[in-house]
Amino acid sequence: MSQKFALILLVMLVLSACVGTQSMLVEDQPLKGINITIDPGHGATQAYDSFRIGQTGEREEWINLRVAKILSRKLTLAGANVLMTRTKDRDVSLGGRASMAIGHHSDLFVSIHHNGSVNDPSMDLPIVYFYGSGDMNPASVDFAKILIDSMRAEMAFQQQQAGAVYSDHLIYSSGTSVLRNTIDDMPGVIGEGGFFTNPSGEGRLKSKAYNKLEAEIYYKAILEYFDRGTPSATCLLPDSLEFIDLLRPIEFELDDGFGNTFFVENSFKVLQGGVQIQSNWDSNLGILTATPDSSFKKSVSFQVFARNLQGNAIHPIPFTFLTKAGYEWLSHEKWLEAFDEAEILYSQVIQSNGSSGSMEVDTLDSALHLYQLSLELQIVHPKARIAEEKILELLMKKQALVEDDLSGEIEAQQSRIKEYYPD
Ligand SMILES: [Zn+2]
Structure with missing residues (x-):
């Protein structure tokens, strides 16, 4: 305590x-004043999904919803502002779930799932997933560890000690949609409280009492996580700033989650574009001062890492700014520069050919953004049709890499090309 x-x-x-x-x-x-999103996985798949079902007919989405509802009530009684992404047996798109969590300004995202194994019904253990790498996502890992420890201690599994915390990049090379799309805003996990494909596992998961036990475990893990305080960093730059001067130091004000500045020594780190830069902690002022790398071209983003004495890490939300060159570039309508840069990234995507996972999705997203920017900056330009076709191609490539449903965007882009650029 x-x-x-x-x-x-x-x-x-x-x-x-x-x-x-x-x-x-x-x-x-x-939990007064704390915003939490509870995401019961899947929903309304009975008509077409023959995978998410146990031997006696119990479906994953039903278990997820039962546990989530009990948990939601407990959290609300404890004062939390709880958002459920669904409260009925209906489907909600993965993108919609992430948008809801972001709109709710969530302090934590908890997606409740249960596992299935097609080829090994003996599998019976809990797993908690976080997005990406542990180094880059420490707050989610902090919560995941609390959760898996109490799952292993208090729930019943045949492979009790095999339960573990894993990166979601082990499932999809670009991670899971809900965690990838909420990572810039909040820590989050996907909890898999056992296997419904295991006969005794299914038996337990069908029981209301066991659902209640599982909800209680999530609840206690959430209490413990917030009891340790959620440390945060604030970037001390005026809001009216239009671009950042990279020749000047950048300052972050840190709070350990209790209104104080007590952090673990040597836990401080500032990344610029994913690369560590020099920083200096002033414990009296509670200010972390970093020296930026001034060679960045158009935009730049910083992430701050530190751990409080209770063991919780800052969730490293990116602080993104335009550089002076980026600001001028945008305000001077340099569509051709945007297009040329998009072309360079496009060729990188084509060369990498599905090999490098989330890096490729990042590059692909940047290329998409720049092609779109070139069209925004100059509505009709000599390479507009090429840009539109590359956007379509990149969307289709992205669809093959991520599990998000992009069919709406792809169709819209197809008809846009057909209607606006007749052969
Ligand atoms: Zn699931």
Whole structure:
């Protein structure tokens, strides 16, 4: 129990001794002010999906929803603002789930799933997934570890100790859609509380009492995670700034989650475009000052890492700025430069040919963005048709790499080319 939590408890005990139990109920909201998105995986797939089903007919999406509903009630009682991405047996698109979580300004994203194995019904263990690499996503890993520890300690599995925390890049080379699309805004995990393809696993997962136990485990993990405080960094640059001067140091104000500046020594790190730059921590001021690499061309993004004394890491939300050159480039309508840069990235995507996972998706997204930018900057330009066709090609390539449903975007781009650029 943290000191702060103990103090709150003491104050509440004193208060309840004075004025009865009423204030105890009102004050006992450890998650007050915290926004959480609970995402019960899948939904309404019964008509066409013969995979997400156990031997006696229990479906994953039903289990997910039952656990999520119990968890949501518990979190709400504890004062959290809970958003459920679905509350019925219906499907919600993966992109829609991520947008909802971002719109809710979530402090944590928890996607509830259960596992299936087509070829090995003996599999019976819990898994918690985080996005990408542990180094780059430390806060999600912090929560994932708390969760897997209590799953292993308190739930029943045939391979109890085999339960583990894994990167979602082990499932898809570019990670899972919901975690990839929420990573820039909040920490998040996908929890797989056992296998419905295991006969005894299915038996347990069908039981309301076991669903309740699982919800209780998520609940306690969430309480413990937020009890450790969620440290954060704020970039000290005026909001009105149109571009960043990379010749000047950049400052971040850090909070350990308790309004203080107590962090683990040597846990500080600032990345610029994914590469570590020099930084210096002033514990008296609570300011981390970094020296940027001034060679960046048009835009630049920084991420701050540090860990508080309770063991929680900052979720490294990127701070993205235009450079002076980038600002001038955008304001002077340099469509050709955008197009040329898109062409360079396009050829990198073509050369890599599905080999390098999330790196390729990042490059592909940048190329898409630049082709689109060239068309925004100059609505009709001599290479517009090429840009439109490359956009279509990249969308189709992206569809093969990620599990998001891009069919709407692809169709729209096909008809755009057909209608606006007749042969
Ligand atoms: Zn699932």
